[in-house]
Amino acid sequence: MNLANELPLPRPRRRRGPRNSGLTAAAVAVYLFLYLPLVVVVLYSFSATKVNAWPIEGYTLDWYRELLQDGDIWESLRFSVFVGLCASGVAVVLGAMTAYALDRFRFRGKTVVRFAVGLPIVLPGIVTGVALLTFFSSTLGWQLSARTIVIGHVTFCITLVVNSVAARLSQLPRSLDEASADLGATPWRTFRRVTFPLVRPSIFAGAILAFTLSFDEIIVTFFLTGREKTLPLLIWGRLRRGISPEINAVATVIILVSLVLVVVANRVLRRSGQSLF
Amino acid sequence: MATATAAQPASRGTRPNAAGAGPFALLAAPLGWMLVFYLMPLGILLAHAFWSVDYLTIDRTFTLKNLQTVATNSLYPTVILRTFLMASAVTLTSIAIAFPLAYFLAKKVTARRELLLMMVVFPLWSSYLVRAFAWKTILGANGILNSFLLWTGLIDQPITAFLYSKTGMYITFCHVWLPFMILPLYTVLDRLPNSLLEASADLGSSGWQTFRRVIWPLSIPGVMAGSLSVFSLTMGDYITPSLIGGSPGTELIGGIVADQFGIANNWPLGAALILPVLAIVIVFLLVANRFGALGRSEP
Numbered sequence: 001m002n003l004a005n006e007l008p009l010p011r012p013r014r015r016r017g018p019r020n021s022g023l024t025a026a027a028v029a030v031y032l033f034l035y036l037p038l039v040v041v042v043l044y045s046f047s048a049t050k051v052n053a054w055p056i057e058g059y060t061l062d063w064y065r066e067l068l069q070d071g072d073i074w075e076s077l078r079f080s081v082f083v084g085l086c087a088s089g090v091a092v093v094l095g096a097m098t099a100y101a102l103d104r105f106r107f108r109g110k111t112v113v114r115f116a117v118g119l120p121i122v123l124p125g126i127v128t129g130v131a132l133l134t135f136f137s138s139t140l141g142w143q144l145s146a147r148t149i150v151i152g153h154v155t156f157c158i159t160l161v162v163n164s165v166a167a168r169l170s171q172l173p174r175s176l177d178e179a180s181a182d183l184g185a186t187p188w189r190t191f192r193r194v195t196f197p198l199v200r201p202s203i204f205a206g207a208i209l210a211f212t213l214s215f216d217e218i219i220v221t222f223f224l225t226g227r228e229k230t231l232p233l234l235i236w237g238r239l240r241r242g243i244s245p246e247i248n249a250v251a252t253v254i255i256l257v258s259l260v261l262v263v264v265a266n267r268v269l270r271r272s273g274q275s276l277f
Numbered sequence: 278m279a280t281a282t283a284a285q286p287a288s289r290g291t292r293p294n295a296a297g298a299g300p301f302a303l304l305a306a307p308l309g310w311m312l313v314f315y316l317m318p319l320g321i322l323l324a325h326a327f328w329s330v331d332y333l334t335i336d337r338t339f340t341l342k343n344l345q346t347v348a349t350n351s352l353y354p355t356v357i358l359r360t361f362l363m364a365s366a367v368t369l370t371s372i373a374i375a376f377p378l379a380y381f382l383a384k385k386v387t388a389r390r391e392l393l394l395m396m397v398v399f400p401l402w403s404s405y406l407v408r409a410f411a412w413k414t415i416l417g418a419n420g421i422l423n424s425f426l427l428w429t430g431l432i433d434q435p436i437t438a439f440l441y442s443k444t445g446m447y448i449t450f451c452h453v454w455l456p457f458m459i460l461p462l463y464t465v466l467d468r469l470p471n472s473l474l475e476a477s478a479d480l481g482s483s484g485w486q487t488f489r490r491v492i493w494p495l496s497i498p499g500v501m502a503g504s505l506s507v508f509s510l511t512m513g514d515y516i517t518p519s520l521i522g523g524s525p526g527t528e529l530i531g532g533i534v535a536d537q538f539g540i541a542n543n544w545p546l547g548a549a550l551i552l553p554v555l556a557i558v559i560v561f562l563l564v565a566n567r568f569g570a571l572g573r574s575e576p
Binding site: 020023024026027030031033034035036037038040041044051052053054055093094095097098100101104105107113115116117118119120122123124125126127128130131132133134135138139151152154155158209212216218219222223232235236239240243247248251254255258259261262263266 | 299300301303304306307308310311314315316317318319321322325335374375377378380381382385391395396397398399400402403404405406407408410411412413414415417419420421424425428452455456459505506509510512513514515516519520531534535538544547548551554555558562571
C-alpha cells in the first residue's frame with residue numbers, strides 16, 4: 001500500500017478565494033441586517049413628510065425642534081437618568097462584592113450562588129416584572145414609584161457587573177496579592193492598594209453597562225411604573241397611539257447617547273488591556 | 278498594569294483562599310438582595326397560580342382552577358404552542374445567521390476586529406424598543422419596504438403580510454436578539470485553536486467535513502448559550518407582539534400574561550399562564566447547562 005497516494009498534498013494554510021469571499025459577503029449581509037433599522041430611524045428623523053415612505057421627499061429639522069419643546073420627553077428623560085444612576089450605583093456595589101467573593105474564596109455552594117445571581121438574566125424579563133409587581137403591590141402594599149423601578153433594575157443589573165468584574169479578577173495573577181502580603185500589607189490594604197486599582201476599569205465599565213441597560217429597559221419597567229414614566233415607557237405609550245416622526249428624532253438621540261456610552265466603556269476597558277467582549 | 282493581563286488563569290498560582298467568614302460577609306448583601314427581591318417574589322408569584330381572584334381581592338384558598346383554565350381554554354394552549362414554535366424558529370434562524378459572522382470575526386479578520394466586534398455589541402446597547410419600532414416603520418403597508426418595492430416596480434400592490442403578522446414578528450425577533458447569539462459563538466470560535474482546523478485539512482477533510490466534525494461539535498457550548506438567551510427572550514416578550522403582531526392569530530404568551538397583570542387584572546390566571554413558560558425555559562436551561570452553555574462551574 002502506498003501511503004503517499006492516500007495522503008493529499010499539503011494545502012496552503014489559509015485558503016483565499018471563493019469560499020472566503022462567500023464568508024465575507026455573508027458577514028457584510030449580517031451587518032446590513034443589524035444596522036438597516038438603525039439607519040432607517042436616523043434617516044427618517046430628518047424626513048419632511050409625516051409618513052415614513054420611500055423615497056424621502058425632503059429634509060427638515062422640525063422633529064428635533066418639536067423634541068426640544070416637548071416637556072414630557074424631557075421630564076421622562078430626567079426620570080430615566082435618575083433611575084439609571086440609582087440602579088447602576090447599587091448594582092455596582094453588590095455586583096463587585098459578589099464577583100470578589102466568587103473569585104477569591106473557595107466555599108460550598110459557590111455554583112448555587114453563581115446560578116442564583118445569573119437567573120434574572122436567563123429567565124424571561126416578564127417573570128421578573130410580574131413577580132416584583134405581585135411582591136410590591138400585594139405582599140408589601142407599596143405604591144409603584146421610582147423605588148420599585150430601581151429595585152427591579154438592580155436585580156438584573158447585578159449580573160452584568162458580576163460578569164464584567166469577575167472577568168477582570170480572573171485575569172489577575174494571585175502572586176500580586178501574595179507579594180503585597182509578603183511585604184507586610186494587611187488584606188484590606190492589599191485590596192485597597194493592589195486589587196481595587198486593577199479592577200477599577202471593569203467596575204466602571206460594568207456601571208456604564210448597567211446604566212445603559214436600565215436606561216433602555218422596558219419589559220420589567222412596564223410592570224413597576226407608577227405615575228412617573230421612564231423615557232422608553234413614554235415612547236411606548238405614544239407608539240401605541242400611532243407613529244409620529246418625532247419618535248424617530250427621540251430614537252436617534254437615544255442611539256447617539258448609547259453610542260457615546262459604548263465608546264467610553266470600551267476606552268476605559270482598553271486602557272487596562274480588557275475589552276467589552 | 279498591562280503585564281498582569283497577559284497572565285493566563287492557569288498560571289495564577291495558589292488556590293483561592295479556603296472559606297472563612299470572608300465570602301459570607303461579602304455575599305450577605307448581594308445574596309440578601311437576590312433573596313428578597315428576586316427569589317421570594319418568584320415564590321409569591323408561583324403561589325398566585327394556585328390562588329384565585331375575587332373581584333379585586335386575592336383569595337388565598339388553594340385551587341387548581343387557573344391551571345385547568347390554562348390547559349383547557351381554547352386559546353391558551355394554542356398560544357403557548359405558537360410562542361414555543363416562534364421561539365424555536367427564531368433561535369434556529371439566529372444560529373444560521375450568526376454562525377458565519379462569528380466564524381468570520383474569529384478566524385478571518387485580523388485588522389479592525391475590535392471595531393467589528395463593537396459594531397456587533399452596539400445594537401444591544403441601543404434601545405430594544407427603538408429597534409422593534411424601526412421594524413414597524415419598515416414593514417407597514419405604507420412603510421418603507423413596501424413603498425421601496427412599489428418605487429422599484431417589483432410589486433404594484435403593497436404587501437400587507439409584513440406588518441401585524443407572524444412573519445413580521447419573526448423578522449423583528451431575529452434582528453433584535455441576534456447579537457446575543459453572535460457573541461457567545463464568537464467566544465467559542467475564538468478559543469478554537471487554528472491548529473485543529475489545519476490538522477483536519479491536512480488529514481484531507483473537506484471544508485464541510487471540518488465544519489461538521491471539528492468546528493460544530495466544539496461550538497456547542499456557544500450555540501447553547503446563545504440559544505438560551507434568544508429562546509428565553511422570545512418566550513417572554515410582549516413588546517414586539519404588540520407592536521408588530523397585534524392581529525388575531527398572532528398573540529404570543531407574553532402579551533396575554535401582561536394583559537392579565539394589566540387591564541384584565543387577573544393575577545392568579547397570569548401567574549398560571551407563566552408556569553408553562555417557566556417550565557419550558559427551565560428545561561432548556563438544564564439542557565443547555567449539560568452542554569456547557571453556562572461555562573465552567575469551578576475555575
